[in-house]
Amino acid sequence: MLGKLPPAGRRSKAPRRVSPIKAPKSVAPASPSSNRKSQPSSRNGGQKARTPRKTANKGGVIRIRNARVHNLKGIDVDIPRNAMTVITGVSGSGKSSLAFDTLFAEGQRQYIDSLSAYARQFLDQMPRPDVDSIDGLAPTLAIDQKPGSTSGRSTVATVTEIYDYLRLLFARVGVPHCGKCGAAIAQQTADAIEASLLGLPEGTKFVLMAPLVRGRKGVHREVLLSIQTAGLVRVRVDGEIYALEDVPELAPRANHTIEAVVDRLVMREGIETRLAESVALALRLGSGLLSTLVLQDDEQWTHKIYSTAMACVECGSSVEEIEPRTFSFNSPYGMCPTCEGLGEVPAEDAEGNPTWVTCTTCDGGRLRKEALQVTIADTNIATLVDMPLDDAAHWIAGIESELSALHKMVAEPICREVLRRLEFLKRVGVSYLSLSRGADTLSGGELQRVRLATSIGSGLVGVCYVLDEPSIGLHPADHDRLIGCLRDLQQQGNTVVVVEHDEATMMAADHLIDIGPGAGTHGGEVVCAGTPAAVRKNKDSLTGQYLSGKKRVGGAAERRTIGGQSLTLSGVTTHNLKSVTATFPLGCFVGVSGVSGSGKSSLINDTLYPALAYQLNHGKPLPITPSSVTQFQELTGIEHVDKLVPIDQAPIGRSPRSCPATYSGLLDEIRKVYAATRESKTRGFTASRFSFNSAAGRCDLCKGHGVQKIEMNFLSDLYVTCPRCGGRRFNRQTLQVRFKGASVADVLDMTVDEATEFFENVPSALRLCQSLQSVGLGYLHLGQSSTTLSGGEAQRIKLGTELARVSTGKTVYLLDEPTTGLHFHDIDRLITVLQRLVDAGNTVIVIEHDLDLLAACDWLIDLGPTGGVGGGNILASGTPESLAAMKNNATGRFLKQVLSREA
Known part of the structure; x- marks a missing residue:
């Protein structure tokens, strides 16, 4: 008997507020000359919505009655079906609680409940939201910014299913070599x-x-x-x-x-x-x-x-x-045996740090040699997916002339479908991406728009789509195309519900719901609802006051003097940057702008940050090799900087025990307060006793989580309050220690606003609470799990934590779109906080699209002119006024409108 041969490759109950909508009259189209024409959209350069408001509200409304999820105060809301509805309000007011945790969750639950018990055991089920009833609900789909199950093998091509068509195309008409x-x-x-x-x-x-x-x-x-x-x-x-x-x-x-x-x-x-x-x-x-x-x-x-x-x-x-699976890097029959379909292999850099380098076997193509040797018109599938979308579309459109009559008949329907999906990707504003771009490298906004393009192409009708701020990461010049895509989705016969802060999207909606009036316990009510024009006239609506111009974000401010010390990056060629040289004035508020994919993140996140961080930590320039992601020639002016603080939107913790109090260091101060009480000293309790990460102080049944998970087989997992600690997370002995009559669990259940008052005589704790307040997080509970925080909230917690620290006056702060998830009112507060940092002698560098924040900067660096290979150039550097004076600058065109309003 022959021995076993090795395989060919490896596998690796509150007052109720009623939304004043009457269907179907409330969604009647506005006349072409109404509202938007007489009052231009000031924050977006006075642009007029170019997509006519077409609604066919024959489907009636979705009726939500007595919703009490999270901070919602028993609200009643009617959402018109087959229309486009925008839900807005200040951060933390309850928008997502209504859209995702109520509307979407109930839609998913009703659908899953319709399946057999056998099928349900394989699905993650959502608990029934705390609401009396939801009538008229269609099947719901959420297009959010969460990465979901994207892995190192997930790409733009696989997410959109374009790669499935390309695999079929190469299997049927490709020529192996x-x-x-x-x-x-x-x-x-x-x-x-x-x-x-x-x-x-x-x-x-x-x-x-x-x-x-x-x-x-x-x-x-x-x-x-x-x-x-x-x-x-x-x-x-x-x-x-x-x-x-x-x-x-x-x-x-x-x-x-x-x-x-x-x-x-x-x-x-x-x-x-x-x-x-x-x-x-x-x-x-x-x-x-x-x-x-x-x-x-x-x-x-x-x-x-x-x-x-x-x-x-x-x-x-x-x-x-040759089969379709031959070209699959998720299959052992197609993946490169060395990198197992990732295109990269682990390695170590010159300093011995773990990193990833391009696989030399497949040269980053992810596939086996046999698959990469199959070509159509002298192009293999790896080369095709590496092309920018415009080039890929041009190639697909032209290959039929290279094929035989038989192969042309086979390729025609495949190419037609690929071209249709590529067109949707271009329309949602991601034409600068390549099909091979890893899904795990996309920002939340980019991933959401890729999913949106997929949904438009699916042709589904009668569906309720719920989206979470799809305008994130988009330049104002691209907003009209995004709104057009949302309209396409709606006009196919679907209901579109969008959580959004962008003014252009609000004004293009059929129905606008303003949640508030404040955040946290001060929100959760329907302030007003109706057409955008009706909301704009409502005196009680904070959103309406900003839409009407009665309130403004920021305002005219004196520019700081430019011409002193500066940081200069020379010869930057990272990603699509074309050997640019960028100068960042120190002690100033610097904004980096440009259309999506123009090279902003390549310049700041992938070049300036690693170069500056390495030189500050090691006292020498960052070593550059041909395989390095970061590529530049020189960084000068670093002698004027002694600290670098990146503030991104990454989660503040992976564990459910992580919360605002632990990340900010406030819990450390709270523990010191409780350890200093007479009762703690009598019992011999130290500060560690008051941490739910400590076995001595936490509840030993729930391990400090406050809840227990009960697996229900084919029903959804059930989370019940811990019967021993009652959800308070600490054991009985720890909870017996009191400060001002409150246990440590009582303090963690307080909001930042409540804690600020509670610790008014504890300077160290008070300073941290006030810092979190200043960035608009007064509504957050100190012990709220970090897994429930949005990216914008996580970023502001980091910013608030930094504000509480003693500044040296020589710190560079790097922020990536800090206005994400923020209402006009919150952006106004954020600008004030950032200006405080600069007033202390620090430098704030912000990647941003929001026009009001850009108008508040002292200096702007604008990249473009387009995204991807068409970008990577610095188009302008100067004050906002100098950009606004440029006739052919996209950012300047919109800034001109904002600056003229503030004049």
Whole structure:
């Protein structure tokens, strides 16, 4: 019996507020000359919505009654069906609680409940939201900014399903090439196969087999029976040769490869007739395929496949049948065996730090050599997906002229579908991306717009789509296209509900719901609802006051003097940057602007941050190699900086125990307060006793979580309050210690506003509370789990924490779109906080699209002119006024409107 051969590759109850909507009249289209024309959208450069408001509200309304989720105060809301509704309000007012935790959650729950108990056990189910009733609800889909299940193998092409069509295209009309000589693979005759085998050295042992099953699930009893019927007695199963009667029972859910053993031979004279008969039989049984095992040097068996369909006419090399899975980097039949489909392999940099470098086997193409050698018009699939979307669309549109008449018929419907999906991606503003771009490298806004393009292309009707701020990361020049895409989704016969702060999107809506009036316990009510014009006239609506111009964000401020010390980055070629030199004035408020994909993040996050951080930490320039992501020539002016603080939107903690109090250090101060009480000293309690991460102080049943998870098999998991601590997370002895009549659990249940008053006589704790208040987080509970915080909230917690620290006056703060998730009122407060940092002598550098924040900057660096390969240039550097004076600058065109309003 032959030994097992190695596999070819690795696998790796409150007052109720009623929304004053009456369906269907409330969503009647506005006249073309109404509202927006008389009062331009000041924050977006006076642009007029270019998509007509078309509604077909024959479906009535979705009625939400007595919603009490999170801070919602028993509100009643009517949302028009088959229309576009925007839900807005200050941060923390309850927008997401209404849209996602109520509307979407109930839609998903109702759908899953309609499935069989067997099917439900495989799905993550949502608990029923705290609401009396929701009527008229259609099946719901959420298009949010969460990464979901994206992995290192998930790309723009796979998320949009374009890659599935490309795999089919290359499998059906692609031309494989020989890995040895590069010649195109042609059909190989039986005679050619015999001649190849006869070339084996004298005395070589080899086995001829007929491949019958290749990587298919099942027990395959009928296949084994067919081998017996053919008169054969041996079979190779998953690399092991058995007598037919000894084949073990195959696992039905595992992939199996089965080959019938036709003959076992030793190369010698006079073997030609027997070899010809065995080859013919193997090819007949294997439907044109024949596989061999050849013993090399009496040590190792090598496996090879011959095909009457695919073989090199020059050197006789054969390739396996080309299938769609051949081009899948998620399948062992297609993925590169070295990097296992990731395109990268782990390595260490010059300092010994772990990093990733391009796989040298596939050169980053992710696929096996055989797949990369299949081309259409001299282009393989890896090269195609690396193209910018515009170039990929041009290539797809032109390949039919390169194909034969038969192949053209096969390719035409595939190409049509790919082009349709590429067009949707361009329309949502991500044309600068390539199809090979990893989904895990996309920002939340980019990933959401990619998913939006997929939804538009799906053609579904009668669905309620819920979106979370799709305008995030978009330049004002791109907003009209996004609104047009949302309209397309709605006009297909769907209901579109958008949580949004962007003024252009609000003014384009059929229905606008303003939640507030404040955040946290001060919110959760419907302030007003109706057409955008009605909300704009409402005196009680904070949103309406900003839309009407009665309130303004920021305002005219004296520019700081430019011309002193500065940081200068020279010769930057990171990603799409075209050897640019950028100067950042120190002690100023600096904004980095430009259309999506123009190179802002490449300049700041991928170049300035690592270069500055390394030199501050090591006292020498960052080493640059050809494989480094960061590419620049020189960084000067660093002697004027002594600290770098990046403030991004990454979560403040992965554990449910992580909360604002732990991240900001406030809990440390609280623990000191409780450890200093007389009762703690009497009991011998130290500060560590008052941490729910400490076994001594926390509840030993729930381990400090406050809840217990109960698995319900095919029902959704149930989380119940811990019966021992009552959800307070600490044990009884710890909770007996009181300060001003409150236990440590009582303090963690307080909001930042409440804690500020509670610790008015504790300076160290008070300073941290006031810092969190200043960035608009007074509504957050100190012990709120970090997993429930938005990216914007996490970023402001980091900013508030930094504000509480003693500033050296030589600190550089880097922020990436800090206005994400912020209402006009919150942006106004944020600008004040950032100006305070600069007034203390620090430098604030902000990547941003919000026009009001950009108008408040002392200095702007604008990149473009487009995204991707068309970007990467610095178009302008100067004050906001200087950009506004430029006729052909997209950012300046919109800034001019904002600055003229403030004049």
